[in-house]
Amino acid sequence: MRYRRRDILSTNRNWLPTVLMALALLTACSAEKEPMIIDKVRIGLALQPSSALVLVAAEKGYFSQSGLDAEVLEYPSGKRALIEGLLPGNVDIAVSTEVPIAEAALQGTKMKLVASTFTASNVNRVIARKDAGIEKPEDIAGKRVATQKHSAVHYFLHLFLLEHGLAESDIRLSFTKAEELPASLEWGTIDAFSMREPYISEAAVRLPNNHVIFAAPGAYKQFDIVVVSPELQKQRSRVIEKFLRALQMAEEYIEQHPKEAQIIVAYKFGVVPETVAAGWGDYQFQLGMGQPLLLLLEDIARWMRSDEQAIPNFLEMMAFEGLEKTKPQGITVFR
Structure with missing residues (x-):
């Protein structure tokens, strides 16, 4: 039997809310069943405490929750993750400190800076042998x-040297x-070195009664x-x-569970959690992109450049979309 529209309307004038509700349920069910798109990505991880956001994200499964099939490749430092990982194309994403980035930019390397993940002003140390006649910073001369x-x-x-007149x-x-x-340092081929954890602690263990450590908070x-x-x-901005x-989830986890985060980092480095906790209060694990970072990159480039090299435009290297x-x-950069 064929019904004209007016016949249906006359049969049941309350049909519209029911139909709309059914359509909404069907749409919701379809959305729930739609599979998440998984993107593969290779991440260059520097083996240092400042990499806690990446370490926690990997350990807690935040990369997979965000739709990434992440392969994490480890490097002894952020510089190595950049130079040996990202620039030759061995990884897709690397986390590095500013100095290697400034050096690569001075050499004309094209790259994009998408966020900072960590900041601190009391990370690095100078460790020296006492039997080399070093008791105070000036003795390094x-x-x-x-x-x-x-x-x-x-x-x-x-x-550090400038701070002590050297x-x-x-x-x-x-x-x-x-x-x-x-x-x-243990073998005596050098008298001192400048580094950060875990290498400072490793050297101290090797020379238990024959070392002195210097810091320079705020320098x-x-x-x-x-x-x-x-x-x-340009091509895979979704990644x-x-x-x-994923790093934002790790940031929230670290803020809410600092002791558990310290255990994750300590386990990765094979040290006791107390070693990681000792410097934790000096660290800030936060996503951002601030004006102080931009100014620091410019200062480092001035320190490093030769006379004929121009200061790179680091603002143009920053990509804010993510x-x-x-x-x-x-984001607090003046644009």
Whole structure:
């Protein structure tokens, strides 16, 4: 039997709410069944406490919850994650300190900075052998001092020396890989080195009664920065947004469960949680992109550049789209 529209309306005038409710339920069910798109990504992880956001995100499953099939590749430092991981194309995302980024920018390398993940002003240390005649910072003059070239610990050493009336020309400076420094100090091939954890503690264990450690709180406020290739930023921006969402979940976890986060970091480095907790109060694990970071990048480039090199335009290197979708309040750069 064929019904004209007026016949249906006359039969039941209350049909419209019921139909609309049924359509809404069908739409909701369809949305629930729609599978999440999973994107593969390779992440360059620096093995240092400042990488806590990435470590926690990986341990707690936040990458997979955000729709990422994440492969995490480990590097001894942020510089190595950038130079050996991101720039040759071995990883898609790396987290590095500002100094290697400034160096790469001075060399004309194209990359995008999408967020900072960490800031602190009391991370790095200088550890020295007592039997080399070093009891106070000024005693380093004339001594054999090593560090990792053009990295955060190198810049810290530069500022540390200035604070004590010295320059790099006043020491016998050499450069080596971060993981080789503790053994070099133990064997006596160097008298001191500038580095951060876990290498400072490793060296102290190797020389239990023959070392002195110097800090310089406030001398250098450093950042860890998420770096991606321009291609990823243009062609796979969804991956960056998912990555930052996972780090945002990790940020909330660290804020709410600091002791559990310290255990995660300590387990990764094979140290007791008390070692990680000792410096935890100096760290800020927060997503953002601030004006102080921009100014610091420019200062580091001035320290590092040769006379003919121009200061890179770091503002143009910053890509804000991911943060604008995940944590817009974290952006304080003047644009």
